[in-house]
Amino acid sequence: MANVLTVEHLTKKFAGLTAVNDLSFTMKERTIHSLIGPNGSGKSTTINMCTGSLPITSGTVKYRDEIISGRVLHEVASRNIGRTFQNLKLFGSMTVEENLMVGMQAQMKDGILKFLVSPASAKAEEKRANERAMEVLDYIGMYKYRNETVANLAYGQQKLTELGRSIMTAPKLLFLDEPAAGLNPSERVEFVKILLKVFDDGIDLFLIEHNMDVVMNISNYITVINFGSKIAEGTPKEIQNNDEVIAAYLGSQFKKK
Numbered sequence: 001m002a003n004v005l006t007v008e009h010l011t012k013k014f015a016g017l018t019a020v021n022d023l024s025f026t027m028k029e030r031t032i033h034s035l036i037g038p039n040g041s042g043k044s045t046t047i048n049m050c051t052g053s054l055p056i057t058s059g060t061v062k063y064r065d066e067i068i069s070g071r072v073l074h075e076v077a078s079r080n081i082g083r084t085f086q087n088l089k090l091f092g093s094m095t096v097e098e099n100l101m102v103g104m105q106a107q108m109k110d111g112i113l114k115f116l117v118s119p120a121s122a123k124a125e126e127k128r129a130n131e132r133a134m135e136v137l138d139y140i141g142m143y144k145y146r147n148e149t150v151a152n153l154a155y156g157q158q159k160l161t162e163l164g165r166s167i168m169t170a171p172k173l174l175f176l177d178e179p180a181a182g183l184n185p186s187e188r189v190e191f192v193k194i195l196l197k198v199f200d201d202g203i204d205l206f207l208i209e210h211n212m213d214v215v216m217n218i219s220n221y222i223t224v225i226n227f228g229s230k231i232a233e234g235t236p237k238e239i240q241n242n243d244e245v246i247a248a249y250l251g252s253q254f255k256k257k
């Protein structure tokens with residue numbers, strides 16, 4: 001299997017703090033790959049660097065055969081890479097449908113120019129975005145909420161809306177920052193079901209998550225970091241039995257014989 005993501009010697013320094021320290025790992029095609037570690041260990045910073053949200057201090061990130069480190073957010077997004085955020089970045093006063101339409105912006109970045117030059121083609125693009133939004137809403141089971149204002153929805157539905165927005169542009173690789181955080185158990189079951197459907201339909205998933213039931217059940221491979229440095233990697237079973245991971249983060253409740 002080819003590598004979808006190759007991270008080499010990735011480092012991020014914030015003033016005196018090294019948030020990510022010489023981190024290297026690879027993610028294989030057709031896997032759900034999780035990045036876990038204690039609070040403040042550098043997980044979100046790693047995703048932010050991989051997706052162009054944050055400049056790197058040193059190191060490289062490769063998507064398939066192309067170096068994407070050094071590229072900005074919309075350039076990364078235009079390579080079929082999507083993401084969701086730890087804290088929802090939805091527009092609360094807009095409807096579910098409108099929030100998904102915003103998700104097409106990566107593909108419509110020359111939209112204003114197009115609108116000035118050719119209003120007809122801009123209209124056609126908007127129609128296409130609207131059709132895609134309906135298709136995605138149906139896919140994630142949110143079609144009936146399409147005209148609801150996002151702020152009025154339950155948290156689980158807001159998270160689904162964000163997931164929907166992230167798949168509007170049909171990414172091939174999706175970064176998810178704590179998708180299960182804040183969900184109640186039944187919302188979590190529903191969300192994981194949809195995530196697995198997304199994966200089965202061809203989108204590789206890179207996940208940051210603190211809920212270990214979710215991580216251990218759905219991941220093919222796990223990278224563990226502590227204080228910005230990799231301390232282990234392997235299958236869920238290997239990670240659950242790794243003494244350094246148990247001491248730094250997991251505790252022994254997941255240990256398997």
Ligand SMILES: Nc1ncnc2c1ncn2[C@@H]1O[C@H](COP(=O)(O)OP(=O)(O)OP(=O)(O)O)[C@@H](O)[C@H]1O
Nearest residue numbers: 014017019037038039040041042043044045046086
């Ligand atoms: N913009 C920033 N400026 C300064 N320090 C930052 C910034 N962003 C993150 N940090 C620091 O970098 C370290 C790593 O933070 P990061 O958010 O990547 O950790 P995390 O593993 O995602 O944590 P959590 O599990 O709590 O979300 C922390 O010490 C954090 O305070």
